[in-house]
Every structure is written in C-alpha cells, then in structure tokens.
Amino acid sequence: MEASTKSQKFCANLDSLGPIREFLTDSAKLAGLDKSKTYKLCLAVDEIATNIINYGYLRSGVENGIIDITIQIADYQLIAKLEDTATPFNPFDRKMPNDEELSRPLEERQIGGLGIMLAKENVDEFNYKYQNGKNHNIFIMNL
C-alpha cells in the first residue's frame, strides 16, 4: 500500500465531534479498516477530543482553539494524530479505574474516569507527548 497523509483542522467545540468521526470514518474506509476497528478508533479519538474541548482549552482560557488531526496510512497501520495548543494534559497521568472498581454496582461507582480508559483500550497503540507547545495524542490501528 502506498503511504498517504491528510489532515484537517477542527474548531475545538462539541459540534465538531460529529465531523471528526466522519473524517476518521472516511479515512478508515480508504485504509480498509473494518467496521469494528473503525468504531473503536472513533470512540478513542472522541474521548480525547472531548477532553481537549471541555477541559484543555477551557482551562487555558482559549476560546478559538483548534484540534488539528492528521491521518497517515502506511506500513499496514493507520495513525491518527491530534494536536492542540491547550494546557498540557497527559492522559497517562490520570488514574484508571481498576477491575474491582469496574465490577462495582453502578450505585457505588464514581461517575468519571471511563473516557480515558476507553481511549487507551480501543486502539492498538496510544501515545502522548508534549512538544513545541502542543499536546500530541497519537492513536495507532493495525490494518
């Protein structure tokens, strides 16, 4: 397969979540990613994009924030990179719910903490780095 790259910028507001899923779904189709893995990629990216919109840019007081998404298809992998200029936020610093907490009845559970878990567990590889004043969230799906 020949390598290809495309990118698109999205306004950091919740109305962009639908268009972001469309962009990912179209790219996944080109890469030949199956329906199940496409959904998982959309879910993982949705969770991190939501965090960037709801917390990242809000915390840094930026109103016209941008999420820049680049999709690379090469070497039997689809790589989706999200870049934003909000406050540094490393998803790996967040505590994930453990098995005991996940098996508790809903009445005894905390309401948060599931989004980042869904982001990490639905893709084949998830990485984060802060570089040149930007958060980079990188999602990799094997084709």
Added chain:
Amino acid sequence: MSTFSVKTDISNNAAIITLEGNLDSSTAPQFHEAVQKVIPLNPQELVLDVEKLDFMASAGLRVIIFAKQKLGSSVKLILVKPQYQLLETLKMTGLLFSVTLVDHYPE
C-alpha cells in the same frame, strides 16, 4: 452536528427512553434531561431502547450511571437490543454487570 434523538414514554411502572443516532458529549445533555424528567415519577423500571443508537461515548455511560444512582438499586435498568459495539463498551467498563439485556420490551 451529531444526529441524535431521544423520546420518552411512560407505561405502567416503566419509563422507556428511546435513543437514536450518536450519543456523544454534544448530545448527552438531551439524554440527561430526559432522565431527570423521569426520576420524580419513581419508575420501577428504566428501559433504554438503544436498538438504533449507533454510537455511545463515555458521556452517555455517565448519564446511565447517574440514572442508576438517582433511581436506586431496586429499580431495574433494562437495555433493549444494544448494537455489538455498544455491548463491547458496556463490557469494557463493567456496566454490563448492572443492566438487563432484552431483545424486546415488553418481552
């Protein structure tokens, strides 16, 4: 914009909320509002018809957890026909332990 719709029906002691389309952070407030409207009615069963729900992010899971916490453990939480991917999310997050799955409601 994400396409999403929510519809509420009350029948006997059950509150039936039908969700369609994409449930993400932009649309979850509509689901939250529907849940808040049925809580004062003290339903014995909360039924979520999700057969036509194509996508659900953690924002939707949070509303389900909120509903169960407000309604209490005696109220049965029933999900009608979740699609395969939603089922996977419920498994991964442990919510599957707290819901009853059915193919039709009433059965």
